[in-house]
Amino acid sequence: MSETSKALVGSATDDERIQRPRKKRRQASHGPAHEEPWAPYLFISPFFILFAIFGVFTLLYTFWVSLHDWSLLGGMNAFVGIDNYTRLLDDPRFFKATVNTFSMLLLSTVPQMIMALILAEILNDRLLRGSHLFRSGLLVPNITSVVAIAIVFQSLFARQNGLINAVIQLLGFEPLNWHAGRLSSHLAIASMVNWQFTGFNTLIFLAALQAIPLSYYEAAQIDGATRIQRFSKISVPLLRPAILFAVVLSVIGQLQLFAQPMLFGAGAGSTSGGNDNQYLTILLYLYGQAFQQPFRFGYSAAIAWMLVLMSAAAAALVFGVNALLDRRENRAERQYRKARTRSQEVAR
């Protein structure tokens, strides 16, 4: 990885390195370390100290807390073992929050990736005019705070006086109570996520597309491939690492969906995720359990660990699908090679 990234980041050093005999290069980078052997450790230590305290310690401590009947006000009480976990598995609200979270995850990740792929394909044109305008315009939502986004979308989706309902009415349909329905509220919240991250993913895909040699597209064009074929047979397969990266990022991020559902329910007891918990998410539930009545730290620590496990499982699933696709691709390539050698033999 370091080789490719070096190649991408810089050129001056690389050129010099190539000309330089190997031995000398080693000595050069050996130099600084020789004289102050402690220096590199000093330089990297802040990260590790901070991570030890705020990363490792907190996760392990979360586990410890989750084994106790522990509240904000009462402090640590009895050790209850895995009680919090078994109660959690029987908790219908936790179940509902989990289903909601995955539902919104799908509703946001899938359309987002498809739109981003299409936009990236269109933007990947050297002759496109105003490309900077389009790129930066697409990135603007990504730098906006989720709180501001949620407030604006909450008003767009408002039952009365909301712009979206007004449009629906003008088109002659019945206005929708977006907040009330389960699917409709999920759609509204997913639209916030889609709006915020489509542009960012577009830029990720665009960067990866620009690394694909133009000659592939030219060869396909000469062979008579249509634009859509070029997109689906060249761009998408070659973008798979970038897609994987974006999907994993999105899955881990959206499992922690919090601000959008919280602000979507502004003024209506915002940690319940709607009257019927119809848009309660896991993290919102965790927050409500820990930092509002009943201040149950132990219980919400158990929720936190469940979320860690779910993130790991979801990431493993994505990587698994990727590996499966890899295998299929390799098999197809082997078959193609075999067929080619056979046809060459026949020709001979």
Place this chain on the structure above:
Amino acid sequence: MTTLEKVSTRGDGSTGRSELTLRDRPPLVRAVHSMRRSGVKYTILGLALAVSVFPFYWMYVVASNSNAVMSQFPPRVIPGPNFLTNARLAIEGVPFGTALLNSFVVASAITVSVLFFSTMAGFAFAKMRFRGRGGLFTFVLGTMLVPQQLGLIPLFILMGYFGWVGDLRAVIVPSLVTAFGVFWMRQVVAGSVPDELLEAARMDGCSIFGIVRHVVWPSVAPGAAVLGLYTFLFAWNDFLWPLVVLGNEPSSHTIQIALRTLSDTYYVNYSMVMAGTLLSVVPLMIVFVLFSRQMVAGAMDGALKG
């Protein structure tokens, strides 16, 4: 292939386009074809751009009209004259100025610190040889996969022990250096600090700190600036942890918490809430307009580096 590469990105699209597509067709068909296709292209892009920008326009429309006007049907879709009134209401409704200041303090402190520590660590990982370098760097990358929000409860308990609940330090200290920052600066140092320069500085008798100051810092400035911009934005936009640890101390609220309070308390008065929201977005927009090139390049670089 060579003609393609010679065609520049901007400026001569009219002459260049026909060379790129469908070279085997007659010129007239080619021209019609590419015009129709580029029409579709620009329409889609224009639509995407409009969708991206529309919520900001809508923010201003709501914020500049009175609540009464906004509840008519069909709703007004053009700005009105009441923005200043609504903005004043919002500023009076929540401690807006304090919140802006707090956000600025937090985001600046985090940015300066992340840049400093990440550059040091990035330099060590990129240019120094030491035992365990590869393993430690892989470890740094691995920590990026650990969802940070999940240590919320123990972090809160910890801050209780430190006596930092309701104190800005509780938000600043855990973010003093990030895995992403270290990773980013490692790539930047590897790509922009020539070994020759390090060697020369060494031979001139420069200490390791002298090298960092006189060689590393000046070379990495552009790459570090991008990291700085994004770090500042993320700190400015951070919501959950500040809400948890500062939520009960109004004088320490950051702008995001103030916004949330505004929206939760005055949710019936959309115009006022939206005026406050718009005010909170303006500083970011200024930063973005000034540095949009670096930020777009940064997002695309980040993808490649990952």
